[in-house]
Amino acid sequence: MKLSTQTQSLVALVMIAGLLFSGCDESPAKPDVRQIKVSLKMQRFEKDFFALDTNDLDRGFEKLRVDYHGFLNDYTGKILGLEGKDTSQWDMAIKAFIRDYRPIYDSAQKIDKGIEAAKLDIEEGLKYVKFYFPSYQLPEQFITFIGPIDAFAYSQTGGSGDIITAFGLCTGLQLHLGGNSMVYKSEAGMQLYPEYISRKFETDYIAVNCMKNIIDDIHTPLQAGESMLTIMVDHGKRMYVLDLMLPDTKEEIKLGYTSKQLKAVKNSEGFIWNYFNENNLLFEKDLLKMRSFVTDGPSTDEFGWGSPGFISLYTGRQLIRAYMKKHPETSLNALLALDANKILSGAGYKPR
Numbered sequence: 001m002k003l004s005t006q007t008q009s010l011v012a013l014v015m016i017a018g019l020l021f022s023g024c025d026e027s028p029a030k031p032d033v034r035q036i037k038v039s040l041k042m043q044r045f046e047k048d049f050f051a052l053d054t055n056d057l058d059r060g061f062e063k064l065r066v067d068y069h070g071f072l073n074d075y076t077g078k079i080l081g082l083e084g085k086d087t088s089q090w091d092m093a094i095k096a097f098i099r100d101y102r103p104i105y106d107s108a109q110k111i112d113k114g115i116e117a118a119k120l121d122i123e124e125g126l127k128y129v130k131f132y133f134p135s136y137q138l139p140e141q142f143i144t145f146i147g148p149i150d151a152f153a154y155s156q157t158g159g160s161g162d163i164i165t166a167f168g169l170c171t172g173l174q175l176h177l178g179g180n181s182m183v184y185k186s187e188a189g190m191q192l193y194p195e196y197i198s199r200k201f202e203t204d205y206i207a208v209n210c211m212k213n214i215i216d217d218i219h220t221p222l223q224a225g226e227s228m229l230t231i232m233v234d235h236g237k238r239m240y241v242l243d244l245m246l247p248d249t250k251e252e253i254k255l256g257y258t259s260k261q262l263k264a265v266k267n268s269e270g271f272i273w274n275y276f277n278e279n280n281l282l283f284e285k286d287l288l289k290m291r292s293f294v295t296d297g298p299s300t301d302e303f304g305w306g307s308p309g310f311i312s313l314y315t316g317r318q319l320i321r322a323y324m325k326k327h328p329e330t331s332l333n334a335l336l337a338l339d340a341n342k343i344l345s346g347a348g349y350k351p352r
Contacts (some may be wrong), residue, residue, distance in 0.1 A: 028321075030128075030244075033130075036127040038127050038130070040142050042144070045071065045144060046144055046145050049075075049146070052064075052098065057094060068143070068167075071141075075147075080093070081148070082094075101174075108173040108174075108177065111176060114176070114203025114206075115176075115206070117203065118210075121246070122169065122207045122211075124246075124248075125211050125246050126138050128244055132332050140168060142171070144170075144171050145171070146172065146173050147174055149174050151175075152175070152192075152193075155209070156216050156221055156235070157313055158209075158310070159197070160172075160200075160209040161175030161201075162210055163213065164210070164214065169214075171206050176205070178203075179195075179198055179201050185198075194298065195298070205253060207249065208249060208253055208254055212238070215245070218241075219238065227282070227283045228284045229341070232282075232294065232312040232315060233316055233319060233340035234316070235310075235313050235316040236318070236319050236320040237316070239314075240320040240321065255308070256313070257310075261299075264308075265307065265311065269314075270351040270352040273350075275302070294312040295310060318351065319343065319344070320347075322348065326347065
């Protein structure tokens with residue numbers, strides 16, 4: 001749905017005005033979790049993998065199996081894509097990968113401080129996971145690896161090179177080399193990842209991606225064919241929980257917006273909500289009509305310059321915050337199970 005030229009100009013002015021002011025962050029109050037103990041072992045798989053003697057892979061893989069147990073099977077089979085292929089071709093494929101990705105590995109050696117900081121943030125986040133979801137089995141390993149550059153995993157609220165497995169939280173460093181890395185600025189890199197995606201390939205996003213994967217593990221993904229309201233509420237629930245798990249992380253990092261986009265969307269909150277209502281979009285089920293609001297992009301076409309993509313993350317979260325402000329007795333498990341229409345009617349969400 002396209003706006004008229006006059007309306008697009010108005011939206012642009014609203015977004016530009018948003019750059020001049022920033023609303024306050026109304027994140028939920030954080031509990032004291034200092035007494036909660038978390039044990040998270042970091043394993044730098046990529047260091048051991050790229051140290052393999054390619055003339056004697058069998059012996060090297062024996063040691064990797066001892067140190068990394070089942071993750072090695074996930075790595076070779078699923079991440080490298082060798083599952084189902086003739087094992088006689090594995091050695092050649094692994095040697096070629098080590099040779100071709102040596103420059104990526106060398107670049108990853110420069111981000112060790114960021115990786116260490118991410119581990120600390122994850123450990124702190126896991127304390128909040130345990131506080132809010134005491135029955136959830138916390139991951140005990142944080143495994144870093146280097147996978148194919150196109151190994152991009154989609155979560156419910158974004159995509160990254162980070163995954164969760166039965167063996168722990170796993171981070172693909174090939175997608176955390178820094179937004180300005182020539183790996184992504186090359187012609188081939190830009191074809192894979194436009195700037196609005198690659199700018200998030202910083203180590204600052206590792207903890208956020210890992211917590212998003214845990215949230216997806218806790219809260220079952222939606223089925224296809226839902227209304228925009230249901231999708232927006234689902235995104236809002238996930239972002240609300242993310243705020244609880246990472247209360248000290250910058251808001252724009254959690255949302256994936258630039259600082260300017262965050263300021264703009266805060267000051268356009270009422271306009272955006274009115275637009276959804278006036279154009280009967282909340283109960284729309286046609287994915288083509290709602291795609292730009294519920295998926296990532298450089299901006300939202302309907303709202304013009306200065307707007308972020310994935311506006312559903314922000315609007316959905318604000319809707320959940322409004323509901324929880326009116327119903328503070330609601331447990332997180334009850335919130336996650338609550339119907340979108342009940343949240344809409346119970347929130348009294350009327351942003352200005």
